[in-house]
Amino acid sequence: MPPLLQVENLHTSFHTRHGIVRAVHDVSFDLEKGETLGIVGESGSGKSVTCYSIMRLIPQPPGRIEKGRAMFGGVDLLSCSEEQLRKIRGKRISMIFQDPMTSLNPYLKVEDQLIEPLLIHEEISHAAAVKRGIEMLDAVGVPASAERIKQYPHQFSGGMRQRVMIAMALITKPDLLIADEPTTALDVTVQAQILDLIKKMQKELGMAVILISHDLGVVSGFCDRVNVMYAGRVVESGTMHDLFQRTKHPYTRALHKSRPVFQPKGTELYTIPGMPPDVSKQIVGCPFAPRCEFAVDYCTREPVLLKEVEPKHTTACLRVQKEGLKL
């Protein structure tokens, strides 16, 4: 049985006036049915672009998917027709976005937006769709759902809007939910509620989830497997336990070290020296090498490929691959 989603050699770039920005470079991963995959990385590492590429939601132009395949239910999402893709979007793959303030249409009632996926994808009467909308709002914990559904987005708080987004994404019972930093724009107290809600809905519906985040803390309690991205590439992939306890890439290690929780009070916080590389230039060798404390001369010369060094645990670090470097 093939995996639910199989991404192979995805390359996405943006053709701007200042050159070609290679936002995603040769990204491959599989996602099983019901699995939870985390994608972490700093801003600009290509984690969101990866997911938008899979849904073909990047603005084209300037964006362009240069190469790759994303097989989902026997269909290549990257090369199928728009019409075919529209049948999958919102029906079998749903998305929720970072900012619930701007992701809901301020000119339309919540009801119209919430039930829209049903009206688009299913043969259903308006009244029946509204009924399911209200049930869905109940399920995601919006109180007084029958009245609230008649209101406009600006009458909802940020957390409540994200609940509406989740209800809207899940109303068609999709096989895959892509959550692009769903908690970043929310208060810390609300963040945990929203993550719990996604977890709860995942258990009920049995869907797979891709969670994009720059927060290792958010991902750690949530995901079966995590891809760490850097400069548009996956640099390490494994279970949460693998990444935390048996780190195989210096970048992942540096990310751990930067977490404030792990540092004694009063000492200066650890930061990774230098800046992420400019992805509009061709990168030879390992993109992290200039900032890496373990880098040796061949790191900046030799081509880098993701390799499995332990079962289901891959790394792009050349030294780990060649010398079995202990981190």
Place this chain on the structure above:
Amino acid sequence: MFRFIARRLLEMIPVLFIISAATFFMVHAAPGGPFSREKKVSPEILKQLNAFYGLDKPLLQQYGNYIWKAVRHGDLGPSTKYANWSVNELIGASFPVSLELGCWALLVALILGLGAGIVASLRPNTASDYIPMSLAMAGICLPTFVLGPLLIGLFALGLHWYNALGWDFASDRVLPALTLGIFYAAYIARLTRGGMLEILNQDFIRTARAKGASPWRIVTKHALKGGLLPVVSFLGPAVAGLLTGSFVVETIFQVPGLGKFFVTSAFNRDYTMVMGTVIFYATLIISLNLVVDVVQVWLNPKLRFE
């Protein structure tokens, strides 16, 4: 909502007062009078004429009388230029013509303008954007007194599809409506493109795409409401301008509309006619702006709670 409309209607009263007073004293301050052009008017006859139209009374009293009759009976007085015609009758006879021409022109403006604007906004910076937008730029730059003769030359004298002028047959509506409507169409096209582009780049459009909405659905259901807000604001004054007729277009095509009175009545020092047309036009503009505000509140739910 009801209180909002009622308040705005009450606000019309002082505005109309100020406009009428300013117009009244300005036309009376202008040199000459309604009878100063006519040949050989003897002082006695002039005195009688002035007495008949009440022009011999003090200015303030004249204004008071005028306003009293206008408010009390809706009577805008007799025209001082067209004997035996009242201003009400003149407006009543010519406004329907301007109204019809205006409606056709509005139709032209909306169909061409919205169509071109939406098409341009869907694929910005491609040929389907550049072509309608450069046409719109030309439409804004071409004055009606150039466009009118151009259309006559092409469609009336060249192709013989329509009459060059007149207002007798249904086909006589085409050229004036195009001439009058194209400028507004061009303006609406640019406003539509701008408004739509802004909306189409919003996050919630991406949400709609992620839901599997078709491009048609995205435009009609998600983008139009917000994208047309700038057009709606423009439509208030535009509709008032279209419906009351245009001096230039009516003169070019010899259309017996209201537009020509705006200019000729001022030249003739036809005091009551100037007042009548100004008050009529002002009332129309204020009312249409009110309609625009109501439509905007309906389009933009956020305004409803402010």
